[in-house]
Amino acid sequence: SQTIHQWPATLVQPVGSPLSLECTVEGTSNPNLYWYRQAAGRGLQLLFYSVGIGQISSEVPQNLSASRPQDRQFILSSKKLLLSDSGFYLCAVGGDQPQHFGDGTRLSIL
Amino acid sequence: DQQVKQNSPSLSVQEGRISILNCDYTNSMFDYFLWYKKYPAEGPTFLISISSIKDKNEDGRFTVFLNKSAKHLSLHIVPSQPGDSAVYFCAASASNAGGTSYGKLTFGQGTILTVHP
Numbered sequence: 001s002q003t004i005h006q007w008p009a010t011l012v013q014p015v016g017s018p019l020s021l022e023c024t025v026e027g028t029s030n031p032n033l034y035w036y037r038q039a040a041g042r043g044l045q046l047l048f049y050s051v052g053i054g055q056i057s058s059e060v061p062q063n064l065s066a067s068r069p070q071d072r073q074f075i076l077s078s079k080k081l082l083l084s085d086s087g088f089y090l091c092a093v094g095g096d097q098p099q100h101f102g103d104g105t106r107l108s109i110l
Numbered sequence: 111d112q113q114v115k116q117n118s119p120s121l122s123v124q125e126g127r128i129s130i131l132n133c134d135y136t137n138s139m140f141d142y143f144l145w146y147k148k149y150p151a152e153g154p155t156f157l158i159s160i161s162s163i164k165d166k167n168e169d170g171r172f173t174v175f176l177n178k179s180a181k182h183l184s185l186h187i188v189p190s191q192p193g194d195s196a197v198y199f200c201a202a203s204a205s206n207a208g209g210t211s212y213g214k215l216t217f218g219q220g221t222i223l224t225v226h227p
Contacts, residue, residue: 004153034214043114043199043217044154059214090153098144099215101153 002027004102006091012108019064019078021105023091026072033074034092034099035066044090050074083109113137114202116218125227129187133200133218136181140202144215145174145185148197157198158185190225197222 003026013019025031032051036044046059048066056066063082067075074091086109092099115134123129131145141162146154160167160174160183167174173186187194201215 009151032213036217041219043116043219044201044215046214046216049214092153094213098156098159100156101146103151103153106151 002031002093002100004091004093004100006089006102006105008105009103010106010108012110013081014110015083016080019076019081019085019107021076021089021091021107023074023076023102024072025074025093028072028093028095030071030095031093032095033068034094035074035076036090036092036101038088038090038104040087048076081109085109112219113140114200114216114218116198116200116221118221119219120222120224122224122226123190125192125225126189129185129190129194129223129225131185131187131198131200131221131223133183133185134181135183135202137202137204137216138181139204140216141205142203143174143176143183144201144203145172146199146201146217147194148199148220154199187223190223192225192227195223195225 005024034049035047038044050068064078088104090104091102113136144159145157147157148154158169158172158174160176165176176183197220199220200218203213
């Protein structure tokens with residue numbers, strides 16, 4: 001079965017600082033990978049998805065970027081965080097079955 | 111533009127009764143629908159799904175109904191249990207979005223379900 005590892009679980013960062021969130025997947029190969037964000041009181045919004053190494057599609061213009069350096073590794077980054085980047089970030093794996101989510105990273109920007 | 115809407119932010123139900131969670135969508139290209147359950151500080155957990163070729167799918171206490179003409183789906187939980195208390199999200203996908211039939215998901219805002227003992 002698939003396992004998704006996301007870290008850290010919580011993160012507090014100052015405005016203007018860089019960000020790197022990592023997601024790794026076990027139990028599958030060549031998965032579709034997704035980054036979602038849930039802002040306070042809102043639903044989940046798709047940020048990026050990837051169908052293979054080095055392939056990234058962005059869904060909304062924003063202050064964030066994503067990379068997929070390995071088949072089962074998906075990284076979410078920012079050079080300078082904004083207050084509006086606060087939220088709950090979720091990595092998901094999909095492909096031939098309904099998307100399965102990690103436990104997320106709670107990001108607070110001060 | 112909110113393509114998937116859950117108009118009820120919260121629902122309170124007594125244990126043993128039926129919980130009905132509703133979801134509306136606007137994009138006629140959506141042909142696959144899912145329900146997820148989410149506890150605080152955890153990722154969503156997949157519950158049940160339905161393809162647009164069906165109007166009903168059942169899995170134990172959970173049944174999802176799809177009304178394509180009304181662009182409406184609902185999740186029924188019978189009987190409701192206190193452990194069902196969580197946030198429920200509906201999500202929709204269009205075939206081949208992202209290259210597979212399980213492609214990019216568009217989520218509703220969620221409904222907080224509280225089941226009282």
